[in-house]
Amino acid sequence: MSLYVDDPARLGTTRLSDGRLLGWAEWGPEDGLPVLLSPGAATSRWLGIGAGAVETEGVRLVSMDRPGLGVSTPASDRTFADFVDDVRELAELRGLGPRPAMLGNSQGAPFALACAAARAVSALTLVSAADEVAAPEFAAALPDELRDLVTRVADDPVGAEEVFAGLDADAMRRMVLAGSPACDLTVYEDPGFAAAYGRALDEAFSQGAAAGYARDTVLAMGRWPIDLGAITVPVDVWYGEEDASHSPDLGRSLVSRIPGAQRTVVPGIGGALLWAAAEPILASLAETVRRDGRMDGPADGRKDR
Secondary structure (H helix, E strand, C coil), X not given: CCCCCCCCCEEEEEECCCCCEEEEEEECCCCCEEEEEECCCCCCCCCCCCCCHHHHHCEEEEEECCCCCCCCCCCCCXXXXXXXXXXXXXXXXXXXXXXXXXXXXXXXXXXXXXXXXXXXXXXXXXXXXXXXXXXXHHCCCCCHXXXXXXXXXXXXXXXXXXXXXXXXXXXXXXXXXXXXXHXXXXXXXXXXXXXXXXXXXXXXXXXXXXXXXXXXXXXXXXXXXXXXXXXXXXEEEEEECCCCCXXXXXCHHHHHCCCCCEEEEECCCCCCXXXXXXXXXXXXXXXXXXXXXXXXXXXXXEEEC
């Protein structure tokens, strides 16, 4: 048991019209407000958000394994547009309504943004969003190692994907912990969270290769074919003030590219924000949906208008 995460209430797979399976996990009441979770890098459906948050807000949270991760059928050469199609079909088959709300965490953020741009979701919250690091304005701000990876993805996406496919669950865990500030380690080293996170990583790589993670990473680290300026649904973007991993400017330029988007910066936490502040994040999203698109931000943290 952990203060930061609960086990799923329901687990399953759904067969899509093309025969592929998508794995999913659910938390909260089955008749609750539907919210799809686009999870972070190399984590499967098993990793939810802060314990008790979905029950408090009356939310039916549905996390889905992207193709090649967890129990979802691999789909080579898939695109952001393919993910949007999967979301639309899963929402219909799982009875989530034509346009559920979406929560995108870390590397799941650009996939969630693609859904917002395509109006496949009714509202979007991004938490510790992986930014478009290949954007020219970030070139001078990136650490040398990350800049080299971005260049490699641009110059040789196939070769870069092969390199990323060499990672495993242990390597991913070590990479996340090594890049985390002390405030995040309080979350990651909590025994209950560590067990849930480890299980999510192990299942994400359970198909014997990291092809799903590798494809996600090439898509996320390249230029995004997503018209952010066309997004018309409410978008709320959250970062932890100590987050040095996801965005060179804590999402300031990202938010400026999305009409009407708002940014909240929470002190005292980094990339583990989704689990450290699950209740206010989920409460803000639920309030947005229930108020038919009106965005009223929470009192804690610093908000850009």
